[in-house]
Structure formats: C-alpha cells, structure tokens
Amino acid sequence: MADAPSFEYLRQVRSQDIVLGTLDLSEFGILIDGLYFYKNERHPTDFMSLNLLTRSFCRIAVDHYPILLGRPTVNSAGKGVIRVDPDNLCLPDFADINVDHPAEMFFETLPDKAQDSSDVVFFNTRKFYQTSG
Numbered sequence: 171m172a173d174a175p176s177f178e179y180l181r182q183v184r185s186q187d188i189v190l191g192t193l194d195l196s197e198f199g200i201l202i203d204g205l206y207f208y209k210n211e212r213h214p215t216d217f218m219s220l221n222l223l224t225r226s227f228c229r230i231a232v233d234h235y236p237i238l239l240g241r242p243t244v245n246s247a248g249k250g251v252i253r254v255d256p257d258n259l260c261l262p263d264f265a266d267i268n269v270d271h272p273a274e275m276f277f278e279t280l281p282d283k284a285q286d287s288s289d290v291v292f293f294n295t296r297k298f299y300q301t302s303g
C-alpha cells in the first residue's frame with residue numbers, strides 16, 4: 171500500500187468480498203459519463219491540489235464505496251465477487267494534468283437529426299489525448 175500522506179486513510183480498508191448480482195455481472199466495465207473542467211481564474215497556488223483530491227477519493231472510497239478498491243474474481247462458491255484486499259488494492263492513477271489549450275478545442279458538435287432537437291456536443295477524448303503531452 172502506498173505510504174504517501176494522501177493514501178494514509180486507506181489503512182482503514184477492511185478485507186471483504188462484495189457479491190455481485192446478475193445485473194452487476196451484465197455490466198462489462200465502468201463508463202465515464204462526465205468530464206469536468208475547472209478554470210483557475212484566481213490563480214491560488216493550492217487550486218485543485220492533487221494531494222487533497224487524492225485524499226478525498228481515498229476517504230469516500232473507504233467510507234462509502236470500497237467496491238472501487240477491489241478486484242473482480244470468483245469466490246470458492248463460484249460466485250462473481252469484487253474482492254477488497256487491503257494488501258492488494260486496485261487504485262487509479264493519480265496525476266496532475268495541465269492543458270495549455272482552451273477546453274473548447276476538444277469539443278465537437280454533431281447535428282441531431284431528430285426534429286426539434288438541439289445539436290449534440292461531446293468531448294473528443296482522442297483529440298485530447300493526441301494534443302496532451
């Protein structure tokens with residue numbers, strides 16, 4: 171387990187198997203349904219501190235969503251479970267990403283063919299990935 175101050179709260183994770191139901195098993199993966207941009211307009215040095223964001227994620231995961239820290243497996247009874255093992259946590263990568271381009275550069279608008287509907291605006295992750303470094 172990481173020992174950085176941001177990850178200290180993870181020491182409170184307890185071992186558990188979270189049994190998955192039929193509907194859980196039908197979902198192949200987790201889809202990101204929102205991506206938010208925050209502009210640092212006042213330029214404080216601690217704006218969106220990676221340390222604070224990481225610590226917040228760890229607290230919310232330990233206290234309310236330990237399933238986010240587990241790994242999918244099959245238990246001895248043959249049931250699909252998410253196994254939360256404090257010695258083998260499944261953590262996302264945490265990183266600061268600074269983009270020097272306006273966020274609007276990564277949005278694309280497609281006309282909605284349905285009558286009386288507004289255009290569909292989406293974030294083009296491929297454009298973002300190719301432009302970020």
